[in-house]
Amino acid sequence: MSPIAVMLTPEHPEGIEVDPTQPQLLLTDQAATRGDGVFETLLYRHGRLREAEAHLRRLDGSAEALGLVIPPQTRWETAIRLGLGAFLAQTGDDAEATVKLVASRGPEDGPGSFWVFVSPVKRTAATAHGPENGLRVLLLDRGYDSGAADRAPWLLAGAKTLSYAVNMAAQRWAKTHDADDAIFITSDGRVLEGPTSSVLLARRGPDGTVTLLTPELETGILAGTTQAAAFDVAREAGWELGYGPLTPAHLMEADAVWLVSSVRLAAAVTMIDGQPVAADPELHQILVSGLDAQL
Template sequence: MALRFALVIEPVGPEDEGPDFAGTFRTIDPSAPALSVGELSTQRGDGIFESIGVVDGHPQETQAHLERLAHSAGICDLPAPNLEQWRQAVTIAATHAPQQGEGVIKLILSRGVEHGPAPTAWVTVAAAADNTSARERGVRVVTLDRGYGIDTPATAPWLLLGAKTLSYAVNMAALREARRRGADDAVFVTSDGFVLEAPTASLIARIDGRFVTPAPNGGILHGTTQLSLFAHLESEGFETGYATLPTRSLREADAAWLVSSVRLAAPITAIDDFELAVDAGLTASFNRYLLSPRD
């Protein structure tokens, strides 16, 4: 996705009130070099990010993304972001997103330059890829071992599980492996046999009429789209919940979806070549809701 706009954010304290942070933003040419060679985001992936979907110029679930950015910063011992400053940056960025159709705003907070200024932060805007096929035709997935047990996040917090970090090499490798196996995407599972999440999406399954997602205590990134969709389902009278799901339970699902901020809801058509039924009508209603303005 080619960048349309980029904005550098100068650091301020988390409690600074502003109220106008315009003087802390600097627009840069998104096609020009901008980062120092000592930048730790590129050298070590030492930073965090968020991707906010934009529909017809409206950034979706901004507050939830900002709260998750702050949560990730806390896990990674990064300076706490000033959420009002970042909110104003998102508002400016949204004016440069496609005003018809879909886009994506990325928020990046890095530890900064090695032995230099810290932290560094910026926002980018791009048009979103066309996700029509995934939403309408669905995706085939394979399960891949994430390499740790269900209790590892509690016993090894230094692994930063549950933070949305820039260290996405494993996630991208998982997607390549899924494609080598003839699938479109992957679902991570623990070494002791429990469901986690997809490399870039949350998993929702309908089991015995109840919509469930893996409990976030297993080092899972709490999905903003999953949270929003659960609230919508509850308002429609459906039962939702969190559960520690054994991998085998995926074969018991009536239907399942991968959900994320930009792709939205993609029905899963098969898991490890086990075919799943697709509820086309419900999927379409999910995506109508997710394409509606959501604050």
């Protein structure tokens, strides 16, 4: 299964398939020199692209935050169809694929660079981390307080930019310190998100109610498409829903904690900063099978 690349160019605004093993960008492209651009990662699974509309809307929102003019959604859709068609021609329709959309500011004096990259999914998404083999996570200080997003819009909090060096460094830090992943917290102690995921927690009430919570968007976290999809599953299951502020204590006292994102879907967290946290196989099953079944 070779990855497929499609570029949207002025000559081919609907996209043209290019060879991903050959150079396609200039050295001066600001995606390469400054991480100046935006991206989305989608999952193709069970014959459909999950949450396509929400991802394209978020791509538009991120581009707007950066003052970046990108192709309209219909062109992205055409380019995605082209890329997925070529990928599935090799694999068959029931394959899984990661579909990455990238929009760069392009070279200094040139037009932007835009492409779609379709590649195999690296790990089994939904079943990789259940309660029996959950993630060990470290809480890492994001280095700003919960008012920073409001105070400093140039931080581009909430936009999915190509500048992910900090996020990757946080994951490396976790991996070299006996953990699998990280959860960022603000300097004033609010739970934010993972470097590549949203955080969910569930609480069981004495009367049998289940409440699913996620941190509030106002702290500048990314509005997760999987978090929104998980809320749909929870609503369907009759759970209550809520938004933060959440603190590390809320995570430690929860009945279940997950990291959720487009490709992994829902991964259970079972250890935070070396302390075990509760996992709930029944709630995990409802969440994972609900996400899996969504049309």
